[in-house]
Amino acid sequence: MNFILILTIGLSVFVMWRLMNIVQLTSRLSGENEEEEQNRDNKVNGILLMAFMVIGLLLVVYMTVRYSEFMLPKAATEHGEETDLLLWWNFGVIGIVFFITQIALFYFGYKYRFNKSRRAFFYHENHKLEIWWTVIPTIVLAALIVTGLNSWNKMTQSDHDDGMKIQVYSYQFAFIARYAGPDNVLGKSSYLLISDTNPLGIDYDDPAAADDIMTRGNEMRLPVGIPIDMDCNSRDVIHSVYFPHLRTQMNAVPGMTTNFYFKPTITTAEMREIEQDENFDYVLLCNKVCGVAHYTMNMKLVIDEPDDFRTWLKEQKPVMDGVETAENSEEESEPDEQMAAM
Amino acid sequence: MEVKQGVQVEHAAEHDAHDHEHHDTFWTKYVFSQDHKMISKQFLITAIIMAYMAMAMSMIFRLQLAWPGEAFPFLEKIIPNFAPDGILDPSAYLAFVTLHGTIMVFFVLTGGLSGTFSNLLIPLQVGARDMASGFLNMLSYWFFFASCTVMTISIYVEGGAASGGWTIYPPLSALPQAIPGSGMGMTLWLVSMALFIISALLGGINYVCTIINLRTKGMTLTRLPLTIWAFLITATLGILSFPVLLSAALLLIFDRSFGTSFYLSDIFIAGEPLAHSGGSPILFQHLFWFLGHPEVYIVLLPALGLASEVISVNARKPIFGYKAMVVSMLVIAFLSFIVWGHHMFITGMNPFLGSVFVFTTLLVAIPSAVKTFNYIATLWRANIQFTPQMLFGIGLVSFFISGGLTGIILGDSALDINLHDNYFVVAHFHIVMGASAIFGMFAGVYHWFPRMFGRMMNKKLGYAHFWLTVIAVYGVFFPMHFLGLAGVPRRYYANTAYKEFDALININELVTVMAMLGGIAQLIFLFNFVYSIFRGKASPQNPWKSNTLEWTAPVKHLHGNWPGRIPVIHRWPYDYSKPGAKDDYIPQTVPFTETPESNLPADEREAKFNEEIANARSDV
Ligand code: HEM
Ligand SMILES: [Cu+2]
Ligand SMILES: [Cu+2]
Numbered sequence: 001m002n003f004i005l006i007l008t009i010g011l012s013v014f015v016m017w018r019l020m021n022i023v024q025l026t027s028r029l030s031g032e033n034e035e036e037e038q039n040r041d042n043k044v045n046g047i048l049l050m051a052f053m054v055i056g057l058l059l060v061v062y063m064t065v066r067y068s069e070f071m072l073p074k075a076a077t078e079h080g081e082e083t084d085l086l087l088w089w090n091f092g093v094i095g096i097v098f099f100i101t102q103i104a105l106f107y108f109g110y111k112y113r114f115n116k117s118r119r120a121f122f123y124h125e126n127h128k129l130e131i132w133w134t135v136i137p138t139i140v141l142a143a144l145i146v147t148g149l150n151s152w153n154k155m156t157q158s159d160h161d162d163g164m165k166i167q168v169y170s171y172q173f174a175f176i177a178r179y180a181g182p183d184n185v186l187g188k189s190s191y192l193l194i195s196d197t198n199p200l201g202i203d204y205d206d207p208a209a210a211d212d213i214m215t216r217g218n219e220m221r222l223p224v225g226i227p228i229d230m231d232c233n234s235r236d237v238i239h240s241v242y243f244p245h246l247r248t249q250m251n252a253v254p255g256m257t258t259n260f261y262f263k264p265t266i267t268t269a270e271m272r273e274i275e276q277d278e279n280f281d282y283v284l285l286c287n288k289v290c291g292v293a294h295y296t297m298n299m300k301l302v303i304d305e306p307d308d309f310r311t312w313l314k315e316q317k318p319v320m321d322g323v324e325t326a327e328n329s330e331e332e333s334e335p336d337e338q339m340a341a342m
Numbered sequence: 343m344e345v346k347q348g349v350q351v352e353h354a355a356e357h358d359a360h361d362h363e364h365h366d367t368f369w370t371k372y373v374f375s376q377d378h379k380m381i382s383k384q385f386l387i388t389a390i391i392m393a394y395m396a397m398a399m400s401m402i403f404r405l406q407l408a409w410p411g412e413a414f415p416f417l418e419k420i421i422p423n424f425a426p427d428g429i430l431d432p433s434a435y436l437a438f439v440t441l442h443g444t445i446m447v448f449f450v451l452t453g454g455l456s457g458t459f460s461n462l463l464i465p466l467q468v469g470a471r472d473m474a475s476g477f478l479n480m481l482s483y484w485f486f487f488a489s490c491t492v493m494t495i496s497i498y499v500e501g502g503a504a505s506g507g508w509t510i511y512p513p514l515s516a517l518p519q520a521i522p523g524s525g526m527g528m529t530l531w532l533v534s535m536a537l538f539i540i541s542a543l544l545g546g547i548n549y550v551c552t553i554i555n556l557r558t559k560g561m562t563l564t565r566l567p568l569t570i571w572a573f574l575i576t577a578t579l580g581i582l583s584f585p586v587l588l589s590a591a592l593l594l595i596f597d598r599s600f601g602t603s604f605y606l607s608d609i610f611i612a613g614e615p616l617a618h619s620g621g622s623p624i625l626f627q628h629l630f631w632f633l634g635h636p637e638v639y640i641v642l643l644p645a646l647g648l649a650s651e652v653i654s655v656n657a658r659k660p661i662f663g664y665k666a667m668v669v670s671m672l673v674i675a676f677l678s679f680i681v682w683g684h685h686m687f688i689t690g691m692n693p694f695l696g697s698v699f700v701f702t703t704l705l706v707a708i709p710s711a712v713k714t715f716n717y718i719a720t721l722w723r724a725n726i727q728f729t730p731q732m733l734f735g736i737g738l739v740s741f742f743i744s745g746g747l748t749g750i751i752l753g754d755s756a757l758d759i760n761l762h763d764n765y766f767v768v769a770h771f772h773i774v775m776g777a778s779a780i781f782g783m784f785a786g787v788y789h790w791f792p793r794m795f796g797r798m799m800n801k802k803l804g805y806a807h808f809w810l811t812v813i814a815v816y817g818v819f820f821p822m823h824f825l826g827l828a829g830v831p832r833r834y835y836a837n838t839a840y841k842e843f844d845a846l847i848n849i850n851e852l853v854t855v856m857a858m859l860g861g862i863a864q865l866i867f868l869f870n871f872v873y874s875i876f877r878g879k880a881s882p883q884n885p886w887k888s889n890t891l892e893w894t895a896p897v898k899h900l901h902g903n904w905p906g907r908i909p910v911i912h913r914w915p916y917d918y919s920k921p922g923a924k925d926d927y928i929p930q931t932v933p934f935t936e937t938p939e940s941n942l943p944a945d946e947r948e949a950k951f952n953e954e955i956a957n958a959r960s961d962v
Contacts, residue, residue: 016803016869038727045728045805049736052809056816063821070846071827083756090757094747101714101743108721109736112657113728119926120919121723124660129719130712137711141750145704148754149697155756156693172520172611191610201610232690236611237514238623240688240763244829247760251689253623254513255607258690283840287763287831289507290514291521292433295834 046113053106076266080247163229170239170252173297177220181211212319219300223309227263242287376476382461389454396445399438406430408854410836432835436505443508451641460573466892469558471902474551485541496530504531512605519612546577560911567915572647583636590629631682645782649735656732657724660916663716670709687755703753730804734785745774766826797878803870814860
């Protein structure tokens, strides 16, 4: 193996060496002077620039069409639909600028390649032109800023009161979702209370915690059409709670609570039809490098009709489930799936 | 009086030069050299070695991304510790990604790019005998060298190199319990970075002092080549922002080693709660990106400066909008200090603060657009010589456009929610800062190689290098946009977490094949570079028929650069293809009195100004 490696490298160096000698020899043999050689190089490279541009731009179009099926899978939240639209507008604008400037750049390169009988145009200032090409981008950008901030404000400044409160809790290398229950208030928690049976460090003395429910497997559910008021927390390092299909992402930072507010609009069942894939599932990914197994940190998300969601939630156990019994008798406490996942 | 002194100094320099030439030992000439030209070569060669190392790492982790879990027996041969059985280990993967990013950004494109070309060109283009302080300049290189060495060693320590990404966010980087690379590897990363910052500051202060104080007669600010403007602004950015990174690193060192809680709070890890309380991991991000964003311009501006010069010379046409170019760079530099929050939109930052950062970020697009239009206008009705450096210059502009445009999308907080930290970002920054800056660097190497080594590089190999590289770069980074839009996170060892990503494996294979092509192309460059140092054709005095001052210095290097007096400057550097002129270029040292046939009405004022300087000199 090593031998082959050295052989390849040695061979390529040798080949290049020979190539160079040949190039130099041939140019000397044909009595070509440097100027003629440079002229030929100018011509060849000018044409190559043009070819590169044409083929390149065609490939840009082709690949965009070809890969469009992967790009931006259908957004499943209200704000996601809006930002997707915004994204397409932005792509439209930058696409136009991209084509115009790249074509001009490469075309001028080709068109104005060296010609001894010509002089370049001594032209280095035109205040009118310069003002125009400052003002026009400014106007376009102003439009992009205004529309962008409009969406941003709508997403971030809406009233959170009507949302269903949940918490997504991250730790190396899994997530736990906690639902606030009927009172819609999450019970207090502290990292000092964390234990094998209390992975979220919930304060059992807080009455608000009594009706909280948490997931104990690698699956969480959300109801469709109901706004979700999501708090994100982490116990160890920074993670990022990323739902690609919901166009929702928020970092989970130890020592603080971050929040994201969104409204799912498409159930898993509906999405399976849209995607024409009966195995399709939403996913929650960790999107901030958080350790060696970062790439394995994820959770299945199911979006249900509200009724189905409530039925499911009822089947889940409250956070305090098993706590009292654990104190009384050891045998009854069940092995915790989450802990096993750690 | 002053004149006399000046003359004396020059004589002294001459004597100095002679003395040195006779008494130089190998050590003072090649190793502990204080000559800016030698230091520039030291920076370049060190950076090239680091660049190949970082590139090799990227090719190895690209293999894993295209063919996850597949065994490549040769990996076991070359890196047995990191790829047992020929499969790259997940922790080695993260270490490689981290070192790849760190080396590329700091060692290649900051130390390498600024160090090489600021050192080579500042004294030669402004007309100085050497840097303001040759000794500090030498220290700057040796700190850089030490920094590179420490970083390289860190790969082999227990626990491996730092693995939290080049942005080293705590708590991950603060807690060895969280990831093995945060042990000794992270300590060495921080030591290396502290050495690097010292090097950058020593260099930067020297560059600024030299440009401000040591310009030759007649070299007014408006007659500076754009390269020098770019180096001046870059060095200033570095001086203002690197100390902030140093303080961020220091606080991290305290948290790691002395139990402080600047960045740490409420942490439960490895089965126990930690004593740290009251800190904020977000504070680190603010400090880091306060350097981090200016850093991307520290990387980019010198490349743009080099490209301005290369494009103008090879287009045989003055750069369009010289003043606008300078003003744009100044505006970009200023704005670069107030946009850092765009890296933190989803850290829970107050949405209103986010809006402010959206606003300032998108403003940067305006001076960037102006610069692009100026480059394109420079090509319009030009008379272009396609040397390899010109091709790389055009490539740079193309990447600057492609990558800059996607920045408009990422700067929009509402859109960034979905794209943050995924492959769209990787595509964006590689094109706009990685590829642009590397192409600027290549343009610089091909253009100034004759000035550095007194020989020419082979053009044909240069063309092959350019075409393969430009195809490879677009081939690697354009498809990554699609991965990002499909939601693939960056810094993932494998995309096995979510089965919908399986369909994207074709794109990943394409990217990796293109990366291999790019790697091969760099072998052509390496060969050309080394071969030409020893066997290249001897360089004529002014191979590209350029106006700037460095081409008046003798091809054979001297201490003090010019044998006699330092030439006096009479005009700006861009009198290419001036109507009426004999040749299509008029060097900066040619007085207007010698070119009556091409003088324009506006030149009268300049000529008068020159006279005033000349008179002022003999008056005193
Ligand atoms: C040789 C060609 C290159 C290839 C194939 C390449 C490939 C990659 C890939 C695939 C990643 C992402 C890995 C991941 O997130 O899992 C990456 C990260 C990165 N690359 Fe490159 N790259 C190249 C050159 C460069 C250059 C010239 C720069 C200079 C700016 C650069 C700077 C970075 C940085 C800063 C990161 C982020 C590292 C991190 O996540 O901490 N790369 N590279
Ligand atoms: Cu994580
Ligand atoms: Cu930035």
